[in-house]
Amino acid sequence: MNTSKTIFLVIIAVLISAFFAFDLQHYLTLDSLKAQQAGIDQYRQAHPLLAVALYALLYIVVTALSLPGAAVLTLAGGAVFGVFWGSLIVSFASSIGATLAFLAARFLLRDWVKARFSARLQAIDEGINRDGALYLFTLRLVPVFPFFMINLAMGLTPIKTRTFYWVSQVGMLAGTVVYVNAGTQLAKIDSLSGILSPALLGSFALLGLFPLVAKKMLEFIKQRKIYANWPKPARFDNNLLVIGAGSGGLVSAYIAAAVKAKVTLIEKHKMGGDCLNTGCVPSKALIRSAKLLSHIKRAPEFGIAKAEAEFDFAAVMERVQQVVKTVAPHDSIERYTELGVEVIEGTAKIVSPWAVEVTTAEGIKTITSRAIVIAAGARPLVPPIPGLEYIDYLTSDNVWNLRELPNRLLVLGGGPIGCELTQTFARLGSQVTQVEMAPRIIVREDPEVSEIVQARFEAEGVTVKVNHTAKEFIVENGEQFLLAETDGQIVKIAFDKVLVAIGRAANVQGYGVDELGIALTPRKTVETNPFQQTNYPNIFAVGDVAGPYQFTHTAAHQAWYAAVNALFGQFKKFRTDYSVIPWSTFTDPEVARVGLNEQDAQTQNIAYEVSTYGIDDLDRAIADGEAHGFVKVLTVPGKDKILGVTIVGEHAGDLLAEFVLAMKHGIGLNKILGTIHIYPTMAEANKYVAGVWKRNHAPKALLEWVGRYHAWRRNA
Numbered sequence: 011m012n013t014s015k016t017i018f019l020v021i022i023a024v025l026i027s028a029f030f031a032f033d034l035q036h037y038l039t040l041d042s043l044k045a046q047q048a049g050i051d052q053y054r055q056a057h058p059l060l061a062v063a064l065y066a067l068l069y070i071v072v073t074a075l076s077l078p079g080a081a082v083l084t085l086a087g088g089a090v091f092g093v094f095w096g097s098l099i100v101s102f103a104s105s106i107g108a109t110l111a112f113l114a115a116r117f118l119l120r121d122w123v124k125a126r127f128s129a130r131l132q133a134i135d136e137g138i139n140r141d142g143a144l145y146l147f148t149l150r151l152v153p154v155f156p157f158f159m160i161n162l163a164m165g166l167t168p169i170k171t172r173t174f175y176w177v178s179q180v181g182m183l184a185g186t187v188v189y190v191n192a193g194t195q196l197a198k199i200d201s202l203s204g205i206l207s208p209a210l211l212g213s214f215a216l217l218g219l220f221p222l223v224a225k226k227m228l229e230f231i232k233q234r235k236i237y238a239n240w241p242k243p244a245r246f247d248n249n250l251l252v253i254g255a256g257s258g259g260l261v262s263a264y265i266a267a268a269v270k271a272k273v274t275l276i277e278k279h280k281m282g283g284d285c286l287n288t289g290c291v292p293s294k295a296l297i298r299s300a301k302l303l304s305h306i307k308r309a310p311e312f313g314i315a316k317a318e319a320e321f322d323f324a325a326v327m328e329r330v331q332q333v334v335k336t337v338a339p340h341d342s343i344e345r346y347t348e349l350g351v352e353v354i355e356g357t358a359k360i361v362s363p364w365a366v367e368v369t370t371a372e373g374i375k376t377i378t379s380r381a382i383v384i385a386a387g388a389r390p391l392v393p394p395i396p397g398l399e400y401i402d403y404l405t406s407d408n409v410w411n412l413r414e415l416p417n418r419l420l421v422l423g424g425g426p427i428g429c430e431l432t433q434t435f436a437r438l439g440s441q442v443t444q445v446e447m448a449p450r451i452i453v454r455e456d457p458e459v460s461e462i463v464q465a466r467f468e469a470e471g472v473t474v475k476v477n478h479t480a481k482e483f484i485v486e487n488g489e490q491f492l493l494a495e496t497d498g499q500i501v502k503i504a505f506d507k508v509l510v511a512i513g514r515a516a517n518v519q520g521y522g523v524d525e526l527g528i529a530l531t532p533r534k535t536v537e538t539n540p541f542q543q544t545n546y547p548n549i550f551a552v553g554d555v556a557g558p559y560q561f562t563h564t565a566a567h568q569a570w571y572a573a574v575n576a577l578f579g580q581f582k583k584f585r586t587d588y589s590v591i592p593w594s595t596f597t598d599p600e601v602a603r604v605g606l607n608e609q610d611a612q613t614q615n616i617a618y619e620v621s622t623y624g625i626d627d628l629d630r631a632i633a634d635g636e637a638h639g640f641v642k643v644l645t646v647p648g649k650d651k652i653l654g655v656t657i658v659g660e661h662a663g664d665l666l667a668e669f670v671l672a673m674k675h676g677i678g679l680n681k682i683l684g685t686i687h688i689y690p691t692m693a694e695a696n697k698y699v700a701g702v703w704k705r706n707h708a709p710k711a712l713l714e715w716v717g718r719y720h721a722w723r724r725n726a
């Protein structure tokens with residue numbers, strides 16, 4: 011806890027202790043109020059404004075410090091100021107006091123709660139962001155929830171202070187008036203419990219529940235309305251119909267078939283989608299050839315005086331296709347048919363929430379289905395940069411067709427795909443210039459990660475131009491140039507081929523999304539709720555078309571939720587679990603991450619501790635000539651609970667798996683440290699970083715004493 015928080019906590023503790031130590035609660039009882047009433051009245055008549063100010067101040071202090079006595083003070087409001095003025099003063103004072111208590115709880119505890127329960131908090135935060143005002147209103151009116159607990163609990167949520175204030179004021183108004191009114195008849199009241207009759211309590215509860223019930227009804231009506239224009243078939247051909255046979259579509263269909271549902275998978279291009287044909291598989295195959303070349307170049311480092319590579323770029327690219335062919339049976343029509351999926355090669359178009367029109371070589375047919383999964387993927391984003399339309403540019407879609415190595419390759423984009431291909435082509439022999447508009451490449455990672463990768467690129471001959479914004483492509487005397495702006499200057503970069511890798515746009519057009527009015531996010535992906543449902547609850551979306559991640563493993567992960575919710579959602583629906591999402595950028599050195607890195611933790615204001623182990627010190631890395639990189643683990647302050655891990659180095663993606671498992675199952679660094687890791691392996695780095703954490707948390711005072719004990723034993 012930092013100093014300002016400690017001071018604040020001490021002040022609050024002193025004030026609360028003083029309240030009880032001086033027995034002040036004795037003044038905030040019904041009997042005391044009755045006894046003092048005449049005196050208070052006299053004072054009010056003599057000093058009306060001062061009386062209001064003192065009363066309001068007292069009310070604010072009591073509620074802000076969550077002290078007992080707010081109910082009696084409210085009665086006093088009625089007894090002293092009457093119904094109208096009493097209600098007015100109490101309404102403002104209680105709302106201000108509640109808001110101060112709320113802010114105090116937020117200041118003291120929100121960061122701690124965030125750090126401790128960050129994964130589980132996400133769903134609660136999302137709910138509060140969506141419906142926080144409604145929940146608060148209900149809590150204020152349903153009398154089972156004590157006033158002070160609501161203030162403190164709400165402080166731990168992300169609800170806006172303004173919202174908290176006005177909803178509290180409106181929500182508490184009815185109760186305030188009842189109590190203030192009762193206060194006007196103070197002499198007749200024997201106990202606080204009698205003020206709210208059961209009928210009144212019931213009415214308040216109903217009033218509190220009303221907005222929630224109304225919201226649910228509105229949602230129900232909205233759902234009915236969205237389906238209103240579409241005739242529902244009397245029976246369905248299928249339980250599930252999946253559009254797109256990429257990672258997301260294949261897994262959705264697989265799961266449906268595994269649980270004996272009737273499922274059709276429609277693919278218009280190639281089975282396996284992007285990952286198999288133009289993404290993960292070909293890129294990793296090409297990276298492998300390029301890596302071999304980089305090793306040959308480094309031969310002297312390994313005691314081999316001379317090694318030369320002679321190769322034909324076209325043959326390397328043919329090997330890539332061979333790898334794709336070898337992997338293809340995993341995603342083939344034959345395999346999925348055998349698994350029980352009906353696979354159709356054709357183009358799908360959603361024509362109603364329950365019907366898909368499929369155009370194949372044989373003609374058009376319509377298939378009805380209870381549920382539909384959209385897994386239509388994404389495509390390379392091509393920016394509207396003037397002149398680009400006149401250039402025969404490359405993207406991750408067509409770069410695999412190259413059979414001639416570009417001499418000067420310009421790579422536009424410093425994200426994972428741009429980086430992987432930059433280094434690969436440089437290693438294959440292209441003169442590569444990488445252009446990125448941000449101040450560094452792979453900006454999602456911490457700055458030192460970008461530095462390491464950029465330094466390696468430059469050492470391998472790549473020209474990295476960060477802070478450069480592409481403005482225009484021109485052709486002069488048959489030579490192609492990019493005009494880029496940097497520091498207010500225009501620079502001219504010559505190239506033979508340009509690879510555009512600035513991101514990927516979801517495929518949301520041409521297959522019925524527009525016509526049905528399926529909602530999109532501001533990022534132009536299909537909008538889904540946590541159950542992967544679109545605004546048509548029987549239409550689901552997964553993978554790149556839905557986001558927010560664009561990885562094969564996240565597409566497959568979402569697919570499980572979509573398929574299970576689509577087929578069994580009437581019994582139970584599951585929220586997609588995004589608590590532990592790993593990824594890797596397959597540059598050399600590899601960069602792998604799970605959970606938070608430092609820049610994320612800082613932007614989200616989550617407290618953390620860092621333990622870093624330098625892989626340059628690892629025996630196996632030294633033996634392999636790969637002594638570079640690091641494992642960096644973020645943990646909850648004072649605890650071994652892992653918040654996130656970044657690994658830079660050889661096989662970082664593989665090394666990360668241990669931390670992914672640990673985070674998923676709540677295993678801390680102590681347990682990793684207590685696990686035997688084979689010597690000498692790269693995986694030992696994981697154990698050593700746990701050791702770094704342990705050393706930083708060694709009980710120094712206790713060890714001092716243990717040292718003394720040993721000294722005594724030596725002398726005894």
Ligand SMILES: Cc1cc2nc3c(=O)[nH]c(=O)nc-3n(C[C@H](O)[C@H](O)[C@H](O)COP(=O)(O)OP(=O)(O)OC[C@H]3O[C@@H](n4cnc5c(N)ncnc54)[C@H](O)[C@@H]3O)c2cc1C
Nearest residue numbers: 254256257258278283284285289358387553554560561562
């Ligand atoms: C160069 C590159 C490297 C990558 N490397 C990695 C990596 O190392 N690791 C990783 O996790 N991810 C990687 N990715 C990302 C990964 O490929 C995608 O996240 C993944 O393929 C998304 O799967 P998907 O099912 O959402 O979409 P896709 O694989 O794109 O599949 C969508 C399919 O839907 C079909 N389709 C679309 N519309 C229709 C229609 N109307 N009717 C019928 N069919 C239709 C398309 O033809 C396509 O086959 C890489 C991507 C690229 C481009």
